[in-house]
Amino acid sequence: xxxxxxxxxxxxxxxxxxVLPLEAVEEIREGFMNFGGMSVLxxxxxxxxFKAVLDETTALVxxxxxxxxxxxxxxxxxxxxxxxxxxxxxxxxxxxxxxxTGTWAKKAISEAKFFGSPATVYSSQETKFNRCPRPDEVKAxxxxxxxxxxxxxTIEGTQYxxxxxxGSVPLVADMSSDIxxxxxxxxxxxxxxxxxxxxxxxxxxxxxxIRDDLAKKSCREIPAIxxxxxxxxxxxxxxxxxxxxxxxxxxxLRWLKKQGGVKAMAKRNGEKAKLIYDALDASSFYKSPxxxxxxxxxNIVFTLPSDELTEKxxxxxxxxxxxxxxxxxxxGGIRSSVYNAFPIEGARALVDYMKEFERTAP
Amino acid sequence: xxxxxxxxxxxxxxxxxxVLPLEAVEEIREGFMNFGGMSVLxxxxxxxxFKAVLDETTALVxxxxxxxxxxxxxxxxxxxxxxxxxxxxxxxxxxxxxxxTGTWAKKAISEAKFFGSPATVYSSQETKFNRCPRPDEVKAxxxxxxxxxxxxxTIEGTQYxxxxxxGSVPLVADMSSDIxxxxxxxxxxxxxxxxxxxxxxxxxxxxxxIRDDLAKKSCREIPAIxxxxxxxxxxxxxxxxxxxxxxxxxxxLRWLKKQGGVKAMAKRNGEKAKLIYDALDASSFYKSPxxxxxxxxxNIVFTLPSDELTEKxxxxxxxxxxxxxxxxxxxGGIRSSVYNAFPIEGARALVDYMKEFERTAP
Numbered sequence: 001x002x003x004x005x006x007x008x009x010x011x012x013x014x015x016x017x018x019v020l021p022l023e024a025v026e027e028i029r030e031g032f033m034n035f036g037g038m039s040v041l042x043x044x045x046x047x048x049x050f051k052a053v054l055d056e057t058t059a060l061v062x063x064x065x066x067x068x069x070x071x072x073x074x075x076x077x078x079x080x081x082x083x084x085x086x087x088x089x090x091x092x093x094x095x096x097x098x099x100x101t102g103t104w105a106k107k108a109i110s111e112a113k114f115f116g117s118p119a120t121v122y123s124s125q126e127t128k129f130n131r132c133p134r135p136d137e138v139k140a141x142x143x144x145x146x147x148x149x150x151x152x153x154t155i156e157g158t159q160y161x162x163x164x165x166x167g168s169v170p171l172v173a174d175m176s177s178d179i180x181x182x183x184x185x186x187x188x189x190x191x192x193x194x195x196x197x198x199x200x201x202x203x204x205x206x207x208x209x210i211r212d213d214l215a216k217k218s219c220r221e222i223p224a225i226x227x228x229x230x231x232x233x234x235x236x237x238x239x240x241x242x243x244x245x246x247x248x249x250x251x252x253l254r255w256l257k258k259q260g261g262v263k264a265m266a267k268r269n270g271e272k273a274k275l276i277y278d279a280l281d282a283s284s285f286y287k288s289p290x291x292x293x294x295x296x297x298x299n300i301v302f303t304l305p306s307d308e309l310t311e312k313x314x315x316x317x318x319x320x321x322x323x324x325x326x327x328x329x330x331x332g333g334i335r336s337s338v339y340n341a342f343p344i345e346g347a348r349a350l351v352d353y354m355k356e357f358e359r360t361a362p
Numbered sequence: 363x364x365x366x367x368x369x370x371x372x373x374x375x376x377x378x379x380x381v382l383p384l385e386a387v388e389e390i391r392e393g394f395m396n397f398g399g400m401s402v403l404x405x406x407x408x409x410x411x412f413k414a415v416l417d418e419t420t421a422l423v424x425x426x427x428x429x430x431x432x433x434x435x436x437x438x439x440x441x442x443x444x445x446x447x448x449x450x451x452x453x454x455x456x457x458x459x460x461x462x463t464g465t466w467a468k469k470a471i472s473e474a475k476f477f478g479s480p481a482t483v484y485s486s487q488e489t490k491f492n493r494c495p496r497p498d499e500v501k502a503x504x505x506x507x508x509x510x511x512x513x514x515x516t517i518e519g520t521q522y523x524x525x526x527x528x529g530s531v532p533l534v535a536d537m538s539s540d541i542x543x544x545x546x547x548x549x550x551x552x553x554x555x556x557x558x559x560x561x562x563x564x565x566x567x568x569x570x571x572i573r574d575d576l577a578k579k580s581c582r583e584i585p586a587i588x589x590x591x592x593x594x595x596x597x598x599x600x601x602x603x604x605x606x607x608x609x610x611x612x613x614x615l616r617w618l619k620k621q622g623g624v625k626a627m628a629k630r631n632g633e634k635a636k637l638i639y640d641a642l643d644a645s646s647f648y649k650s651p652x653x654x655x656x657x658x659x660x661n662i663v664f665t666l667p668s669d670e671l672t673e674k675x676x677x678x679x680x681x682x683x684x685x686x687x688x689x690x691x692x693x694g695g696i697r698s699s700v701y702n703a704f705p706i707e708g709a710r711a712l713v714d715y716m717k718e719f720e721r722t723a724p
Contacts, residue, residue, distance in 0.1 A: 010399030014406045017605055025394075025401045032391045037372030037683065039387045041564040041610060044376040044686060077439035077566070078587065081601035085585035111585040197602055202403040204439070204566045204604030223447035223473040225440065239443035240559055242566030243379055244606060248403060321399065324406060 011346035013336045014324035015154050015299060016177065016198035020248075021255040021341045028251050040247050045240050053247050054236065060253035061207060064180055064261055068187050072215050072232040074208040075246050079195040080104065080176045083206065087148065087172055087191070088112035090228050093219050096145040097121045097169065099138055102129040102153035103330060104174060112148075115220070119144070129156040131291040138164035145219075146170045146190055152178035154198070155328040157301030157335065158294040163188065170214060178298050179207065180256060181340055182266035190214050198298070199339045200256075201249030204242045256340065265340050272338045272347040273297040279351045285358040289333070303333040310334060313357055320353055322346070373708035375698045376686035377516050377661060378539065378560035383703045386613040402609050407602050415609050416598065422615035423569060426542055426623050430549050434577050434594045436570040437608050441557040442466065442538045445568060449510065449534055449553070450474035452590050455581050458507040459483045459531065461500055464491040464515035465692060466536060474510075477582070481506070491518040493653040500526035507581070508532045508552060514540035516560070517690040519663030519697065520656040525550065532576060540660050541569065542618060543702055544628035552576050560660070561701045562618075563611030566604045618702065627702050634700045634709040635659040641713045647720040651695070665695040672696060675719055682715055684708070 012019040028040075035043050043049045054075070061073045076082070084107055088096060094116050098109045100123035112118035119141055122133045132153070140147045147166040152159040154177040163171060170190025179194035186192065191210045197203040208228070215232040224230045230238050256265065277295060280288050286302045288295070304310045310333060317325050327333035336350055374381040390402075397405050405411045416437070423435045438444070446469055450458060456478050460471045462485035474480035481503055484495045494515070502509045509528040514521040516539040525533060532552025541556035548554065553572040559565040570590070577594040586592045592600050618627065639657060642650050648664045650657070666672045672695060679687050689695035698712055 008399055012400050012404055014404070014409075017404055017406060017602065019400070019404050025403060028403075029391060029394045029401075032394075033387070037370055037685070038374050039382070039391075041387060041390075042374055042376070042379055042381055044379060045565065047376075047686075077441075077444070077604075079439075079601050081587045082439070085587050089585075107586075111587065114583055114585050195602060197605075202606050203407065203602045204607055221476055223451075223476050224469075225443045225447050225473065239441050240378065240557060240565045242439075242604065242607065243559075244564050244610075245566055245604065248606075323399070324409075 011322045011349055012324055012342070013322060013338070013346070013350075015328070015335060015337045016195070017203045018198050018337055018339050019341045020202070020252055024248070024251040024255045028248055041244055043243065045237065045243055050243055053243075053250055054241070057246055057250040057253065060250065060257060061209070064253060064256060065184065065186055065209065067209055070212050071186065072208075072210050072212065074210065074228070074231045075236045075241055076206045076208055076231060077204070077242055079203075079206055080174050080193060081107070083174065083193045083208070084108040084111040085114070086226055086228070087146070087193075088115040088118065089220070089222055089226055091172070091214060091217055091219060092116045092118070092145045094145075095119055095141065095143075097140050097147040099123075099133060099147070099149045099164070100125060101132050101150050101158060102156040104153065104155070104176070105150040108148060108150070108174060121147070128289065129153065129158065130289055131294040132158050132160045133164070135162050135164045140164070140166040140169040144169045146172045148172045148174070151175045152296055152298050154299050154337070155331060157290050157296045157299045159296035159298065161293060170211070180262055180265065181269050181298060183262050196245065196249050198337075201252050202245050204245035205249055252341070268344065269297045269338070269340065272342065272344050273300060275344070275347045275351050276300045276336060276338070279354050283354070283358060285361070286354065298337060298339055300336045300338065301327060301331070301333055307332065309361060316357060317350075317353060320349065322350060322353065373684045373711055374686055374704070375684060375700070375708070375712075377690070377697060377699045378557070379565045380560050380699055380701050381703045382564070382610075382614055383617040386610070386617045390610055390613050403606055405605065407599065407605055412605055415605075415612055416603070419608055419612040419615065422612065422619060423571070426615060426618060427546065427548055427571065429571055432574050433548065434570075434572050434574065436572065436590070436593045437598045437603055438568045438570055438593060439566070439604055441565075441568055442536050442555060443469070445536065445555045445570070446470040446473040447476070448588055448590070449508070449555075450477040450480065451582070451584055451588055453534070453576060453579055453581060454478045454480070454507045456507075457481055457503065457505075459502050459509040461485075461495060461509070461511045461526070462487060463494050463512050463520060464518040466515065466517070466538070467512040470510060470512070470536065483509070490651065491515065491520065492651055493656040494520050494522045495526070497524050497526045502526070502528040502531040506531050508534045510534045510536070513537045514658055514660050516661050516699075517693060519652050519658045519661045521658035521660065523655060532573070542624055542627065543631050543660060545624050558607065558611050560699075563614050564607050566607035567611055614703070630706065631659045631700070631702065634704065634706050635662060637706070637709045637713050638662045638698060638700070641716050645716070645720060647723070648716060660699060660701055662698045662700065663689060663693070663695055669694065671723060678719060679712075679715060682711065684712060684715065
């Protein structure tokens with residue numbers, strides 16, 4: 001297999017919005033105009049064409065994630081950032097527990113403060129967010145409204161191997177950057193949310209999987225648009241949903257199913273990540289700032305000996321058709337995001353380039 | 363000119379999501395894959411490709427609406443429904459004035475109640491929302507945080523001819539269904555918002571034009587994601603914006619500019635509406651429930667003598683390639699939505715069909 005992008009496509013290492021399956025993107029393009037004499041951008045959200053899209057997308061999320069009975073699958077707007085506010089707005093009575101594993105976890109905590117007193121029950125900030133806790137390192141506060149975790153930390157490049165056991169406290173997870181990348185036991189969670197733009201679709205739609213008792217919970221008087229109950233009762237059609245982003249998500253999930261679902265994804269993601277982490281481990285030129293047991297399979301971050309070399313690395317990669325490798329502006333270094341749709345050839349190309357760059361570096 | 367849809371396109375009378383310019387839709391489809399080796403769905407919102415899109419879309423809104431200095435143009439998510447809550451959340455100190463002209467105005471009032479005491483300073487509910495007030499019929503309450511109007515009432519088929527003079531009270535308008543359909547003096551408004559999915563793009567993006575003093579106002583402690591100041595300070599890039607819906611909006615606005623901007627749209631929309639209203643006025647079979655001075659140029663509603671005839675009318679229209687004519691489920695009857703992109707040939711086809719149907723009706 002060739003290590004060059006197909007059909008003039010680059011290897012897109014962007015952290016999100018990110019690479020989507022070429023097959024899905026091409027099918028979206030091909031079917032663009034074929035919606036009963038109009039394009040997919042023009043169909044009514046109350047018509048039978050979109051009903052079919054919404055039903056199939058919901059069914060695919062249920063099937064692929066293994067969502068049990070008693071949970072709603074909702075499509076919302078505003079990304080994880082809006083969920084950071086909506087979760088405490090809807091679910092936090094007085095206190096809730098948060099695990100602080102990075103930039104996004106901290107944002108979630110910051111928004112929760114407007115609705116009560118979130119407790120940070122674990123933080124890896126002292127070690128620069130280089131790890132996620134083991135299950136035995138997190139204890140939920142008795143009576144807490146929920147325990148919030150960030151399953152994968154996009155900026156810091158860490159990921160949980162196993163989630164804490166919160167007992168009777170509902171576990172709420174921001175899975176924006178690793179949803180549907182590996183099997184997850186949904187029944188262990190009260191709620192899972194994710195912006196689609198990393199593993200499952202384009203920007204503009206948020207997937208919310210929420211247990212019925214939490215969807216019904218109302219801690220305080222809040223506007224209808226911000227209540228989970230509103231969206232659950234109206235099956236994501238309370239107001240006009242983001243029609244096209246949902247449609248594109250459906251096409252991506254169809255591809256995911258065809259590949260063999262989350263088990264196949266986990267295998268594929270494991271292989272891609274192993275290639276890159278093996279290259280890091282074999283080198284003393286590149287360094288991983290992340291604890292081995294917390295290494296993310298989605299966002300693989302590493303550093304070079306200097307900022308100057310980092311810049312050269314990024315520029316050289318671009319010349320070779322590899323884009324989006326610059327680390328987040330808050331941490332620097334290199335970040336290679338290798339979500340579900342990222343091809344293994346791209347990981348091989350990166351590793352080849354890493355070796356070449358190390359060999360020829362000044 | 364032929365009265366049949368071009369390129370197998372139907373005449374799409376949907377109220378939103380609605381018809382977009384064929385030229386824009388085709389250009390979106392053609393350019394779908396051409397974003398530096400990836401599709402438009404995969405570009406980073408922090409990259410130069412999207413920066414160009416966001417800059418151009420902002421500039422087009424500014425130019426086409428004639429937005430003066432001192433106003434922000436923002437792209438948000440959640441549609442007008444989310445603005446119903448965000449407006450009072452951000453801007454209502456104790457009280458604010460609302461004009462109640464239909465279903466959406468009432469929803470806006472309902473959401474405002476969570477943040478204080480909105481006053482309904484005018485309502486046409488007693489006459490089944492068959493009109494919008496003349497300027498002299500609305501007096502703003504001294505000291506009110508703002509006066510809220512719904513410029514066009516999609517369900518009831520009414521539209522303001524002139525807006526109230528609120529004096530020093532900022533005028534806030536939901537223009538979801540008639541934004542950019544005719545010239546508006548933006549300097550008279552403190553804020554204008556609109557879901558894109560009727561006149562300017564697909565579902566999934568909300569345009570907010572807000573005066574700087576209002577964008578900075580903070581009545582209460584609210585989460586960052588819900589503050590206008592957050593989105594203004596970050597120029598719509600606080601969190602991942604809906605990349606594709608913004609891109610599609612840009613393509614629609616390019617078309618609008620090419621047509622001659624809002625003046626040309628006003629002329630075109632006036633011509634389409636005149637065709638249909640003239641047909642209504644010439645008939646005693648079809649009836650308009652709307653006061654003549656408040657007739658909407660965007661959503662033209664009318665009734666037939668019976669529900670049975672209405673159903674037959676809708677079915678027959680569909681056979682002739684005209685879809686989306688069923689009135690909103692809350693009011694029944696017929697609704698023909700003829701937004702900017704709706705072609706005049708479609709209005710002619712409707713009028714021809716109306717005459718034929720009346721002639722042959724049992």
